[in-house]
Amino acid sequence: MPLSTFIMTSSSILHIICMGALLCCLLPSSYALVLKDRPILKYGTAWKKEETSSLVHQAIKAGFRHIDTACQPRHYREDLVGEGWKAAAKELNLERKDLWLQTKFSGLGAHSEDNIPYDKDAPLETRVRQSLAKSLHHLQTDYIDSWIMHGPENNWDDHFKVWRTMEEAVDEGKVLQLGLSNFYRLEDVVWAYDHARIKPKVVQNRFYLDSGHDVEIRAFCKEKDIEYQSFWTLTANRDAYLHPEALELAKEKGLSPEGLFYAFCMALGISPMDGSTDEVHMKEDIALMNRIRSGEKIFADSNEMGIIGNALGTTNWNTILDEEDEL
Numbered sequence: 001m002p003l004s005t006f007i008m009t010s011s012s013i014l015h016i017i018c019m020g021a022l023l024c025c026l027l028p029s030s031y032a033l034v035l036k037d038r039p040i041l042k043y044g045t046a047w048k049k050e051e052t053s054s055l056v057h058q059a060i061k062a063g064f065r066h067i068d069t070a071c072q073p074r075h076y077r078e079d080l081v082g083e084g085w086k087a088a089a090k091e092l093n094l095e096r097k098d099l100w101l102q103t104k105f106s107g108l109g110a111h112s113e114d115n116i117p118y119d120k121d122a123p124l125e126t127r128v129r130q131s132l133a134k135s136l137h138h139l140q141t142d143y144i145d146s147w148i149m150h151g152p153e154n155n156w157d158d159h160f161k162v163w164r165t166m167e168e169a170v171d172e173g174k175v176l177q178l179g180l181s182n183f184y185r186l187e188d189v190v191w192a193y194d195h196a197r198i199k200p201k202v203v204q205n206r207f208y209l210d211s212g213h214d215v216e217i218r219a220f221c222k223e224k225d226i227e228y229q230s231f232w233t234l235t236a237n238r239d240a241y242l243h244p245e246a247l248e249l250a251k252e253k254g255l256s257p258e259g260l261f262y263a264f265c266m267a268l269g270i271s272p273m274d275g276s277t278d279e280v281h282m283k284e285d286i287a288l289m290n291r292i293r294s295g296e297k298i299f300a301d302s303n304e305m306g307i308i309g310n311a312l313g314t315t316n317w318n319t320i321l322d323e324e325d326e327l
Contacts, residue, residue: 037293038227039266041285042066042102044273045081046231051277052077056084058279060099061092063286068204068229068273070104070150071135073115078103078138086140102146102202103135104181105162110150124158128165132174146202147175151182159192167198177201179227186216193224204229207270208236213314222269230265231273234258240311249307253298256281259288263298264308268317 043064048055056067069081085099105128108120118130135144147166153159169175179202183189193199203221205214207230214228221228240246241261250260262285265272276282292298299305302318309317 039269039271040066041262041266041274041289042068042229042271044231044275045069045077046075046275048080048275048277049077050080052080053084053087055277056081057088057091059276059282060085060088060094062279062282063289064274064282065098066100066102066271068102069139070106070148071117071131071138072104072106072110072150073117074110074112078135082138082140096141100145101139101141102148102179103139103144104148104150105131105166106150107153107162124153124161125165128162129169132169136174143173144169144175146177146179148179148181148202148204152188156191160195163192163196167196170198179204179229181205184211184214184217186220189217189220193220193226199224200226202227202229204231204273206230206232206236207265207272208232209313213312213317215314215316218269227271228269229271229273233265233270233272234261237261237312239313240308243311245307246311249304255288255298256284259284260298261308263288263292264305266292267299267305 041064043056043059043066045052045056045068059067067081067085069078070076071078081101085101088094089096089099108116108127111117117134118127120127122130132144132147135147136142147169149159149162149166153162163178166175166178170178178196178198178200180189180192180200181202181204183192183203184205189203203214203217203226205211205217205228207213218228220226234241241250241257241264246260247257250257253260253263255263258281262272262274274282274285276285288298305318
């Protein structure tokens with residue numbers, strides 16, 4: 001299946017209106033979230049092109065510590081992610097262990113014919129190893145925190161050729177954990193999980209109505225302690241956070257509509273990809289994370305959650321919420 005792409009929308013005027021309410025709680029540039037915390041906003045680097053290095057630099061200065069990329073030149077500049085984090089680390093006196101870098105192995109169908117980051121004629125296992133070697137070089141590191149299979153292969157035999165090779169990288173200490181992306185059928189996620197020696201710790205999918213917002217997959221992730229990461233988070237759900245009741249709630253909470261939707265996702269246990277290209281918005285989003293980490297309940301009750309949830313178009317959006325879940 002073709003890989004999904006995401007394009008972050010420009011922020012609405014209301015995002016700016018809410019800015020003043022947030023400036024008082026912006027974090028210092030040296031602030032770092034605890035890396036093991038989740039859910040957490042992750043800085044997404046797709047479609048940043050030549051601006052990737054400067055934007056990653058800005059994101060880390062704003063407080064982001066989780067950075068997502070891919071060895072897929074068609075949509076990512078993985079090499080510039082490496083330049084960006086190194087520059088920010090030097091300026092802020094950070095070490096490699098202070099950051100969490102996630103990248104992906106992308107199959108042949110994900111690449112432009114004239115820009116494939118490995119030998120397309122090599123055995124599949126060799127392609128996977130070549131991709132990892134290039135990622136380590138691009139990112140200027142000797143290990144990857146999280147390595148994701150960017151999409152399903154054409155059959156399960158090839159899937160496990162890829163996965164077993166990725167498992168070898170964990171055995172060798174080059175990768176700390178593995179994950180799946182663009183898997184939208186629960187039975188596929190369960191089969192991949194059940195037959196993996198090293199279990200996936202991440203599922204990263206487009207969060208949208210066509211997949212029913214992955215309600216069943218997210219429930220499985222919760223059961224198995226898998227981090228569910230979302231992309232296309234804002235682009236696909238504008239109706240849910242821009243309708244009048246949601247806009248009013250955002251004002252009451254001192255958040256932009258986009259910030260309120262990120263808070264909604266994190267209350268559901270989702271770690272959203274945040275692709276902001278505006279430094280002020282980056283700081284606003286990290287300020288939101290600071291509020292959540294300090295113990296603030298952004299949503300007072302399930303009724304407030306429902307203002308957004310009931311507008312998603314997925315009727316059972318809240319089925320994975322337990323009474324003890326944080327709102």
